[in-house]
Amino acid sequence: MSAPQGAPPVEAEALPFFVYGTLRSGGRNHAFHLAGRCADIRPAVLEGAALHAGPGFPYAVVDPTPGRRIVGELVTVRPGAYAGALVALDRLEECRADGTGLYVRRRMAVRAATGELRDAWVYVAGPEAEARLRARPALIVSGDWAER
Template structure:
């Protein structure tokens, strides 16, 4: 089964100007827009962040909604799944989910692919939280 072509919500090292943006997304984007993911908490990781689902819908993760050129979408998604160690059985460092995100400029909610912490990192972060108070990797102080 082929994954639907959806924008990607990125909140850490894949954001514009961050460590992996140029390598994995550079020249492949049609549009990059500031956006937020509600109901998640952003945590420090080992050089990269994790977003963990949070029952509080007021918790926000700030990032960017990236629309990848359709002809390159499949390859970009496969490459990002590998980078994020996202396994089809859900056991990796991250899981990729279809979630609604909100565009900063218009307030419009749109579906996007989002990488959240996988089961083991999420459990560890629930036991020993390392939240980024601003919810913004670029503003982690």
């Protein structure tokens, strides 16, 4: 069963998560939502997207401008912890099934540090946040939330 573009699938495939802000290792939301649930964490890059600073949070926005990329981590959650992690992250990111949330969970190709492309769940700016950021960009040129 598939969901509308950008909406969380009813039963999401157990993909790794690409995290780029407070969910990265050492971040306050990583400690609360992912610590103890991870099987693997490795550096990764999301190409074709730009990182923006929203009020207090980072937002990924799809951006085909050459060289645009977001630095983050590819987080693989242990199978027994996956369902709980997915629910917790969707709630944290205010990701709604109708695609109108603060963030939208999308399946995207992410490049691991090894060079391998992997599909992962990425929380990108929801429709309102994306429209606001396209109208008034708050670009983090390095693409790295840790360097803001």
